Amino acid sequence: MNPDDAVCVYGAGHIGCYVGARLAAAGARVTLIGRARVVDELRRNGLGYSDYLGRRGEVPAAALQLGTGPEAAAGAALVLVCVKSGSTAEVAALLGTVLAPGTVVLSLQNGLHNAEVLARRLPACAVLAGMVPFNVVPLAPGRYHQATQGQLDARRHEALVRWQPLFARAGLALALHDDMPAVQWGKLLLNLNNPINALSGLPIRAMLHDTAFRRCMALAQQEALAILRAAGIRPARMTPLPPRWVPALLRLPDALFLRLAQRMLAIDPHARSSMADDLDKGRVSEVDFINGEIVALARRLGREAPVNARLVALMREAEAGARKVWTGPQLLARLRAG
Ligand SMILES: NC(=O)c1ccc[n+]([C@@H]2O[C@H](COP(=O)([O-])OP(=O)(O)OC[C@H]3O[C@@H](n4cnc5c(N)ncnc54)[C@H](OP(=O)(O)O)[C@@H]3O)[C@@H](O)[C@H]2O)c1
Structure with missing residues (x-):
């Protein structure tokens, strides 16, 4: 030693x-x-x-x-x-x-x-x-x-x-x-999925098999990509696909997604986001430091990020005890609601 x-x-x-x-x-x-x-x-x-x-x-x-x-x-x-x-x-x-x-x-x-x-x-x-x-x-x-x-x-x-x-x-x-900030932004884009996983109550792999949850993820990432583009921020590539293609991959129908996203799905069946653990343990999550960063960046640009803002609000409600396990279609409808 x-x-x-x-x-x-x-x-x-x-x-x-x-x-x-x-x-x-x-x-x-x-x-x-x-x-x-x-x-x-x-x-x-x-x-x-x-x-x-x-x-x-x-x-x-x-x-x-x-x-x-x-x-x-x-x-x-x-x-x-x-x-x-x-x-x-x-x-x-x-x-x-x-x-x-x-x-x-x-x-x-x-x-x-x-x-x-x-x-x-x-x-x-x-x-x-x-x-x-x-x-x-x-x-x-x-x-x-x-x-x-x-x-x-x-x-x-x-x-x-x-x-x-x-x-x-x-x-x-x-x-x-x-360029570590680019790496951090690239990881933050992936972590936008964490509240969706926490609200789903499912392991990540099971969530990825659900078309509606994948569409929720695509909405949050697409919104964030648009804000980052407007701010001139280029996130690093953290997955085999460049970040701008990930929402399109997530929107594919099940059969095609399951064929093309093998690497994304090569995940341990018990893996869950740490925000899911936070809800289980009654702790405040990191949502302000993840999805909240997109909302804050949008505000600085005079824009809005309603999908990520809704995810922050839903996590706040869940942290305050209003725990509800969302189905994919329920969460998708909530994130799309004006
Ligand atoms: N878990 C993952 O798979 C994963 C993956 C990638 C990145 N990350 C990131 O890694 C970081 C750590 O995540 P984690 O999941 O490892 O968190 P975690 O399991 O909550 O571990 C942090 C531990 O530190 C304790 N702690 C906090 N303040 C302390 C203090 N003053 N003195 C002693 N202990 C203290 C916490 O206790 P209390 O809960 O009582 O405060 C908790 O037990 C986060 O930023 C997370 O986003 C996590």
Whole structure:
């Protein structure tokens, strides 16, 4: 174990535990900071990972440093921020009390502005935007499963170069990008589907087999593409098809879609969006940081984004307790309603 590979994961949830498990299995000294209930679970069960390729591994609790507060992050050379976007400001303030100047802080979060929020509180650290393009689901206490393919993405920065071999050993290649905002917008376009998945109550694969839910996804993405075009933003391509063709693919009739979208459908049958988990656990979702960004960008341009605004409103209602499982045709009618 190399002490220079001291990695702290702030936010021991789906992503934090999965990435932390893989880095620990690759020989890094990993500290996981999470809620007491999760930390207790890891102390009892250790931490295990598996993925869609059948790779799996176990890290005994004794091989992990576990904590519930920022003091456990002191001394880390690399901090991976893995909380939901709504918790970033709080975590930034906590990290500001303990991190040494020069610590590398990588946000592995969806949304567009988490790295900026962190950087404001951590001006002496190298704070970088990152991205997890794959889905992680918990299978049992302390057991996390990567359900879809994908490598990790991050903003190109010399501070990350020395970490790339560790990520590669862990089986999580870290790709560095010159235009990280384009990658974030490309991922955000795909994440516009998350509230649709949460409202459907279905796993993602089952939702993709439903023509009406696919049309809901196409509506949200097409609206967003038009707003991005008007703003002069070119999202990076995150799927085999360029983003502008994805709505047309989603609108295809079932038989044709099922034939042409094999890669999109090559997804673990239990995979669900993390917004679905948020509704199950009674938590506020990240919808403001995903679909809400399209609504906000439209407003800045003097335009509207009614489909994404309706998705934000429906998630707000669901978060407030008005949980309703929507059928595809019901949701499609609601999103089209003027
Ligand atoms: N899950 C996925 O498959 C997936 C895929 C790609 C990207 N992402 C993105 O990755 C990020 C993390 O998502 P996730 O699904 O891993 O979230 P998650 O499962 O909710 O994990 C975050 C964990 O951090 C905890 N936490 C928050 N503030 C904390 C604090 N101050 N101290 C200690 N623990 C704290 C949360 O507890 P509480 O719930 O009690 O606040 C939660 O247990 C999000 O931006 C998400 O969009 C997720």
